[in-house]
Amino acid sequence: MSDVYVLGVDMIKFGRFPDRTVPDLGAEAALLALDDAGLNIGNMEAFYCGNLGQANAMVGQRILQEIGQTGIPVVNCSNACATGATAFREAWTSIKAGLYDVVLAVGVEQMGTGLLGGSGGGAGIPKEGLLGSGTMPAVFAEAGMEHARQYGTTFEQFAKISVKNHHHSTMNPKARYQIETPLDEVMNAEMISYPNTKLMCSVNVDGAAAAVLVSEKKAKELGMQRAVRIKASVMTSDPYQERDLVMPDVNSCTRKAAAEAYEMAGLDSSDVDLVELHDCFATAEMLHYENLGLCEDGEAGRLIDEGEVELGGRIPVNVSGGLLSKGHPLGATGIANIYEVCTHLRGEAGERQVENAKIGMTHVIGLGSACGIHILEKV
């Protein structure tokens, strides 16, 4: 089977665009990625589009109505916060299967404001604040407190993750925020769900990202100079765990996906030069250091304390600023993190460049749960 390459990839600067539409944002990202690949929509043989908020509204086709209606197959995907990675992986799968040589993937989202999640639905009376909380900050706080229970992880250690990611995004012009947040500011920010303060929650923003994926044959034909090889593409759902029904599990699906991705790539975690992982909350990032094998179980707190996951450290994590500061437009996130890793592998990340980056990993979690992992390699 052919290797698959990312030939073009880009994202729009994340922000708030209430006067624009979902297809409009997706179209802008698609055109940026096509330009980056030196191709146009007429060259695309299929299109996989990821969006959550308008999952029943043919977003992919509406994007083509803005940039070129060529009659190619369009698949619209929705997979919670793994939506973008799902679209990207479907594009990868179609090339692996030998169906196509040049495929477009777009992830796009326009977000509201305020809390996500909650358990207010269903018959009878609202359950939120009666049977605990189903809000996302609380659900991920509970997952973080499970780590605290096992290893004594502290509020301060969780907060340091947010300090790091906000610092990283000061070097990323496409991030929502370029603002330093010192530790005392993070810890003293409004407490949303202990131990997650407001600055430890991802930012609701609008955004879009896109990638052009090609077969090896096509990459050789078009030029390999800026191509990035996809060494692994893996997706898992959550295997049975005894607390599943009350405690959504983001750990076992990530561990399973990471093991499969390392095996597919023929690599292990020590080969990885940078990681973009799903820091929807500061508490979540802590769990994934261990889930992705960046350290031994129980060592995650030490990793953040000793700066190993900072830019310049042993294994930089979320140098884009992550969801905490770059922002988290749900459907776009899983392609935006691929853009970030590709930018480093191409040596084009400017001030935040991870030196000599050759291998990078992206990870997303859609709660419920879906985990998508990609390992990318400099050609």
Added chain:
Amino acid sequence: MSLPVVEYLKLPEGEEPYLEGHKCSECGSIFLGERNVCSNCFARDSMQSIKLNNTGKLYSYSIVFRSFPGIEVPYISAIVDLDGGGTVKGNLIDCEPDPDKISFDMPVEVIFDDALGRKDKDGNSYISYFFKPIS
């Protein structure tokens, strides 16, 4: 007459309320709510209704300071492993919402009471369950 807040809270006439689990007779997994197939071992028609215990230990929690409009905060959202099996989520009451006052594995009991005065659109009141520290 009050209604149960969730399907797995049972209010048998003339008896104490209890939480109901469904236990797989093949692998022993315990679920909340009725089901036909075990999602752990895939056994079919192996589910048996059981009464869950009214005591357990605090597994994890968060203290919720911001919720949706109209929801009183702060409150403790608690995940409790019941003695004898089954994990349930609910509010931990009669405990200060302060991490220094909450400890993992602290013993709690399940109590049944009115659902914080919440009523449905037909005016029905509900019985809910809560966790309370055992001193």
